[in-house]
Amino acid sequence: MSELALQFKNVSFHYENEPGKMPILQNLHLSIKEGEFVSIIGPSGSGKSTLFKLITGLEQPTQGDIFLQNKLAFNRLGEVGYMPQQDLLLPWRTIAENAGLPLEIKGMKKREAHRKVLELLEEFGLKGVEDKFPNELSGGMRQRVSFLRTILSGSRVLLLDEPFSALDAITRLTLQEWLLAQWEKRKETILFITHDVNEALFLSDRIFILTETPTCKLEEVSVPLERPRKLKDLNETKLIGIKEDLINQLRAKVTS
Ligand SMILES: Nc1ncnc2c1ncn2[C@@H]1O[C@H](COP(=O)(O)OP(=O)(O)O)[C@@H](O)[C@H]1O
Ligand SMILES: [Mg+2]
Structure with a gap:
């Protein structure tokens, strides 16, 4: 059985200064294995960066526990790279x-x-x-x-918050390939926030989708591509349905 790099058990969170204290996460569970590459996609304001603030320890859950390498971790500052x-x-x-x-x-x-x-x-x-x-x-x-x-x-767990979103398209593709090569060599666990469906598919083992606020459950998609990957793998027919699904889930949230 592989080790878990990160685990949320029953985590709830709201910002203290938020009027009405609307929860952003509610009773959320998640598990990420050592060495996994997981992307998180969701519309703006859905709580992606908040999830990272909780993992780094910049914010603490209002309820529930966060585990790093199977250990309950209260003081996480400095334990994960951000x-x-x-x-x-x-x-x-x-x-x-x-x-x-x-x-x-x-x-x-x-x-x-x-x-x-x-x-x-x-x-x-x-x-x-x-x-x-x-x-x-x-x-x-x-x-x-x-x-x-x-x-x-x-740190063996790296959190990358939309690291390539401000770059032009070609630089971005080059850096995606470069990041994968680095990850394949070093085998850290990577959590990667993006709102680019193709970027998430190219990089990840699994994709988490934030679709509702508060987030009680993460929708999840496993990417059926072998590694090492090439950009042209994104054209494989088995991805067409998955891509449409992901886009529809994101769109449903924006228009509802
Ligand atoms: N420091 C803060 N205090 C109060 N509310 C915040 C704070 N940071 C973010 N929020 C609110 O929490 C929600 C989720 O924000 P965020 O995690 O930044 O979303 P995302 O990264 O998905 O765009 C938003 O409604 C945002 O306005
Ligand atoms: Mg953000």
């Missing part, structure tokens, strides 16, 4: 200094952190830019720096 939609690189730090930040926070000497970062730059397609500043890089490169920083946090 990459937001905006890269949040510090403009006054060089690329190497930005990427090495999690190592410095853990107490590693700046010089040692720099050496560690340099070892990985080539693999991340960033060789030669270590002394540049974030505003000198393209959007795609900045997201790779941001991903490198998330990897260097050392």
Whole structure:
């Protein structure tokens, strides 16, 4: 039996400052296996980022428990790696200094952190830019720096919140292929928020769909594609029905 990387048991949540305290999650259960790639799709405001805030520990459930690696985890800050939609690189730090930040926070000497970062730059397609500043890089490169920083946090569970949504279509496809290659090599558990159905299908083992508020249950689709995958696999006939289903579920929510 494979290990569970993450588990929600009976989790409910509302924001304290929300008038009426409308729940966003109610009695939600979910289980994610070690090494799985799971995408989460749903319309804006359906609670996707809130789910990530609960997993990182930035917010605590109003009821229920969250488990990491089968252990009840109250203090999850620092246990999971989180990459937001905006890269949040510090403009006054060089690329190497930005990427090495999690190592410095853990107490590693700046010089040692720099050496560690340099070892990985080539693999991340960033060789030669270590002394540049974030505003000198393209959007795609900045997201790779941001991903490198998330990897260097050392966490085995990575939460990526719409990491590619601000990028142009071609850069986005290139980064999807690159992310899959990285994941196949490193075998972290990845949760990936997107509202792009094709992106979710290409990347994931399973897709969770948020369709109702509050979310009591996640609709779930398993992606029937072998790995390693190629972008052209998205044209396989067995995906046509699944794609339509996903789009219909998302559309039903928007028009209702
Ligand atoms: N800090 C907050 N305080 C109060 N309400 C919030 C806060 N953050 C988000 N919300 C509300 O919670 C709901 C879900 O938001 P969010 O998780 O950001 O959705 P998504 O990421 O799916 O777009 C929205 O109605 C949003 O307005
Ligand atoms: Mg969001």
